[in-house]
Amino acid sequence: MRAHHRTLTRLAWGTVLAYRADFVLQLLGVAVQTVAVIAVWRVVTAGGTGSAAGLTWDQLKAYLLIAFATGTLMSGFTDWQLAERVLSGNVALELVKPVDYQLARFAEALGYVAGEVVVVLAMGTVLLVAFGGVPVPGGAQAVLFLISLLAVIPLKFGLIYLSGMACFWTESYYGVGVARVAVTNILSGALVPIALYPDWLQALCRLSPFPGIVSTPALVFLGEVGVAEAVRLIAWQFVWIAVLWLGARTVWRLAVTRFSAHGG
Amino acid sequence: MREAAALARIYLRMLLGYVRAVLEYRTDALILVLASVLTQLAGIVFLTTVFAQVPALGDWQRWEVIWIFAMVVLAEGIGSLCFEGTWHLALYINLGGLDYLMVRPYPVALQVMGSTLGPNGFSNAVLGLALLGVAATRVDVDWGPVTVGWAVLLMLSGVLVKLAISLASNTTAFWLRSPSSSPAGTVHTLGDLARYPITVYSTGVRAVLVVIPLAFVGYFPAASLFGKGTAGTIGAFTPLVAAACIAGAWAYFRAGMRRYDSVGN
Numbered sequence: 001m002r003a004h005h006r007t008l009t010r011l012a013w014g015t016v017l018a019y020r021a022d023f024v025l026q027l028l029g030v031a032v033q034t035v036a037v038i039a040v041w042r043v044v045t046a047g048g049t050g051s052a053a054g055l056t057w058d059q060l061k062a063y064l065l066i067a068f069a070t071g072t073l074m075s076g077f078t079d080w081q082l083a084e085r086v087l088s089g090n091v092a093l094e095l096v097k098p099v100d101y102q103l104a105r106f107a108e109a110l111g112y113v114a115g116e117v118v119v120v121l122a123m124g125t126v127l128l129v130a131f132g133g134v135p136v137p138g139g140a141q142a143v144l145f146l147i148s149l150l151a152v153i154p155l156k157f158g159l160i161y162l163s164g165m166a167c168f169w170t171e172s173y174y175g176v177g178v179a180r181v182a183v184t185n186i187l188s189g190a191l192v193p194i195a196l197y198p199d200w201l202q203a204l205c206r207l208s209p210f211p212g213i214v215s216t217p218a219l220v221f222l223g224e225v226g227v228a229e230a231v232r233l234i235a236w237q238f239v240w241i242a243v244l245w246l247g248a249r250t251v252w253r254l255a256v257t258r259f260s261a262h263g264g
Numbered sequence: 265m266r267e268a269a270a271l272a273r274i275y276l277r278m279l280l281g282y283v284r285a286v287l288e289y290r291t292d293a294l295i296l297v298l299a300s301v302l303t304q305l306a307g308i309v310f311l312t313t314v315f316a317q318v319p320a321l322g323d324w325q326r327w328e329v330i331w332i333f334a335m336v337v338l339a340e341g342i343g344s345l346c347f348e349g350t351w352h353l354a355l356y357i358n359l360g361g362l363d364y365l366m367v368r369p370y371p372v373a374l375q376v377m378g379s380t381l382g383p384n385g386f387s388n389a390v391l392g393l394a395l396l397g398v399a400a401t402r403v404d405v406d407w408g409p410v411t412v413g414w415a416v417l418l419m420l421s422g423v424l425v426k427l428a429i430s431l432a433s434n435t436t437a438f439w440l441r442s443p444s445s446s447p448a449g450t451v452h453t454l455g456d457l458a459r460y461p462i463t464v465y466s467t468g469v470r471a472v473l474v475v476i477p478l479a480f481v482g483y484f485p486a487a488s489l490f491g492k493g494t495a496g497t498i499g500a501f502t503p504l505v506a507a508a509c510i511a512g513a514w515a516y517f518r519a520g521m522r523r524y525d526s527v528g529n
Contacts, residue, residue: 025450029453036456039466040310175384178296179299197309
């Protein structure tokens with residue numbers, strides 16, 4: 001990371017601090033969804049005594065808390081900042097700067113992620129107190145989990161960055177952002193473990209980058225997959241990171257050619 | 265009565281005026297519609313998966329839960345379709361934009377509420393009604409003229425409760441003066457909890473959903489329709505609760521207007 005990237009990260013962190021109330025409120029959606037989904041699953045597992053799809057209540061709870069964490073990371077301001085730059089035309093100013101646009105945005109996003117980590121730890125603690133503790137992995141499993149969790153950040157960035165670029169073609173970002181969240185919720189396994197889906201939907205999930213956002217880190221955390229399978233799933237995360245990163249560069253080249261800022 | 269009809273006619277004209285703006289940005293409108301359909305689809309996928317595991321959530325059967333879910337979708341749909349402007353109130357106040365509205369001989373609250381239209385409301389309303397239609401044939405209710413009438417009344421009441429909550433939570437902007445509607449957005453987000461029978465939650469969460477009467481959008485009216493004991497008895501009062509909520513939100517807005525002092529320019 002070069003000096004100007006560090007500066008961008010620090011500035012983004014400053015934005016988090018300046019707009020802390022809005023920042024936290026914006027992240028509340030995922031937390032509320034988590035409360036609802038956990039509460040429903042608690043009833044499904046007969047008040048925490050039974051199991052669903054081979055997962056005990058404690059395991060399901062851990063799964064959904066990981067979903068909460070990965071759903072919150074890289075979700076607050078990154079979306080809107082990317083879209084706003086294009087919609088307002090400010091992206092024109094970025095074009096004259098001798099800085100790689102995509103890398104610069106990633107550096108900024110890391111500043112927001114710092115804020116999201118704080119929120120995840122705070123809200124996660126509340127959720128743990130409310131719903132009770134979960135089993136924690138150790139050894140190789142813990143290391144693999146941390147790698148897959150870290151991989152979520154560039155993976156989600158790729159998806160958000162790409163959807164943000166839709167604003168070169170639309171006049172508003174709201175619909176695109178909502179659609180992205182909805183598709184992520186369905187295909188990543190954020191609401192239910194993918195194993196509970198019908199076969200065709202499972203196949204669709206596996207063909208997409210989305211399981212890497214929730215399902216992979218959650219399954220690794222639970223030890224539901226062996227070491228070999230975990231490594232394979234994590235490798236897929238990195239394949240998708242590369243595909244999205246390079247794909248975004250291509251889309252960007254197409255997008256700037258049709259970009260026209262207002263006369264201001 | 266004639267006055268009310270005039271108010272409604274002008275309101276409709278305002279909305280139709282905005283339809284032209286929506287048609288100007290067709291792609292964006294279509295994306296919004298698609299996005300809201302996908303959002304509700306995520307909820308349906310979740311419920312379908314849950315009910316593949318168990319036949320019922322406590323006392324609540326599959327289609328009864330879907331009924332609650334559909335009522336919330338319908339209420340949110342009508343809210344976006346006809347009253348989306350409510351969400352712009354904070355911006356109006358922050359920019360002093362109510363000045364213009366106050367000189368017109370039409371209630372300021374209605375002018376704000378009808379100032380825009382959310383195309384996503386259309387798909388949500390249609391989807392909500394469709395789900396209610398399907399659920400109606402699957403739930404254990406003996407449909408006759410009286411039950412149908414009662415169901416419609418409960419539905420309308422639930423929609424009114426949701427509208428009142430939106431208006432009241434956005435009205436808070438008169439005191440906060442920030443251009444952001446995120447405090448109201450937070451209340452709206454809490455509405456996601458009310459898509460399921462509130463019996464799944466602990467006492468604290470239930471209390472929140474009763475105090476901010478989000479549980480009266482879907483849960484309590486459905487409980488009344490399906491005869492769910494105490495909750496059903498409370499649910500029978502939903503029309504009264506709705507009337508009280510609307511009156512309360514309206515009075516709160518008037519209090520806000522008295523506090524409004526424009527901006528310096």
